[in-house]
Amino acid sequence: MDALNTAKYELCLRLGDSALMLGNRLAEWCGHAHIIEEDIALTNISLDYIGLTRNLLTYAAQIQNLGKTEDDLAYLRDAHQYRNALLTEQPNGHFGNTIMRQFLYDAFSQLYYKALFESSDETLRGIAGKAQKETEYHYRHSSEWVLRIGDGTQESHEKAQEALDELWMFTADLFDTDEHYELLLKNKIVPDMGKIKEQWTKNVASVLKEATLGIPESTYMQKGSLQGIHTEHLGYMLTEMQFLQRAYPNSNW
Amino acid sequence: MDKTDNSQGTLWEVFIQANAGIPHKHAGSLHASDAEMALQAARDVYTRRNEGINIWVVPSMQITASSPDDSGAFFDPANDKPYRHPTFYKVPDGVKYL
Numbered sequence: 048m049d050a051l052n053t054a055k056y057e058l059c060l061r062l063g064d065s066a067l068m069l070g071n072r073l074a075e076w077c078g079h080a081h082i083i084e085e086d087i088a089l090t091n092i093s094l095d096y097i098g099l100t101r102n103l104l105t106y107a108a109q110i111q112n113l114g115k116t117e118d119d120l121a122y123l124r125d126a127h128q129y130r131n132a133l134l135t136e137q138p139n140g141h142f143g144n145t146i147m148r149q150f151l152y153d154a155f156s157q158l159y160y161k162a163l164f165e166s167s168d169e170t171l172r173g174i175a176g177k178a179q180k181e182t183e184y185h186y187r188h189s190s191e192w193v194l195r196i197g198d199g200t201q202e203s204h205e206k207a208q209e210a211l212d213e214l215w216m217f218t219a220d221l222f223d224t225d226e227h228y229e230l231l232l233k234n235k236i237v238p239d240m241g242k243i244k245e246q247w248t249k250n251v252a253s254v255l256k257e258a259t260l261g262i263p264e265s266t267y268m269q270k271g272s273l274q275g276i277h278t279e280h281l282g283y284m285l286t287e288m289q290f291l292q293r294a295y296p297n298s299n300w
Numbered sequence: 301m302d303k304t305d306n307s308q309g310t311l312w313e314v315f316i317q318a319n320a321g322i323p324h325k326h327a328g329s330l331h332a333s334d335a336e337m338a339l340q341a342a343r344d345v346y347t348r349r350n351e352g353i354n355i356w357v358v359p360s361m362q363i364t365a366s367s368p369d370d371s372g373a374f375f376d377p378a379n380d381k382p383y384r385h386p387t388f389y390k391v392p393d394g395v396k397y398l
Binding site: 191 | 331337
């Protein structure tokens, strides 16, 4: 792969792996949500993200041109080869933790895919076109929940604030860029991450304020996903996700 | 406690319009805390397979229904009035939607 293709491949992993982890995390809720309506909503969103994963990893495999498939990429890499944002691999916790994680990521993806729809790369434009409608709905769903649990009862407010405090340090990692990203930006393939971050910060602050939640004062931010440095949670997820392919290589149905 | 108000939120009735120009049809019911959440839940529960283009949600409490006890007085009198059905007319050729 030349430099530009390598950069595109990295981008597809970045976005595709994030969607894969969130999709898996949300699927863990299947049969466990507090009401059946939300159970269906979370699994709908999960499937949207898995669909997005398929599009992105299929494209990644195509760029890589080594005869691999989306499944090879999803199920046969090791933890340090994943490029998903740290936020997306964080555990579900209680419903408030899940919704807060979802809100912080949806606020990002909603802006990002809208901007990626302007990409000079036709395939990415197509993928973004479909994703932007889905993520617009996801953002509406999670932000409405944040308003209700943040500005709900004393207990729901405390749990929402705790969830926000725990997840906040993973938010800067969402906007991390490297030399690959710079090259894509130069070729007008991706949006300027600085602008996305600026808008994200505004949107998130406005919802949190209305939800009577405070943005954590701690400025410590954990990064590293672009270099494949993950939190300990990813390994456990992969163990479960990859079990079948590892135990029965090349199995299919 | 009211039957339509419990820990899952209040009960809402969902009406879906399948296509432009045709009436909304009752699709089912669901629980939600308020109108916006009811709308979203209706979208997720009842329109996953392209069932519609528009959704109404109505609090079940707001629906006034006739009672089964009323059915004699309400509906039986219509039984012997076949002239109310437009079956005594000839449909002109070429009329598709009647």
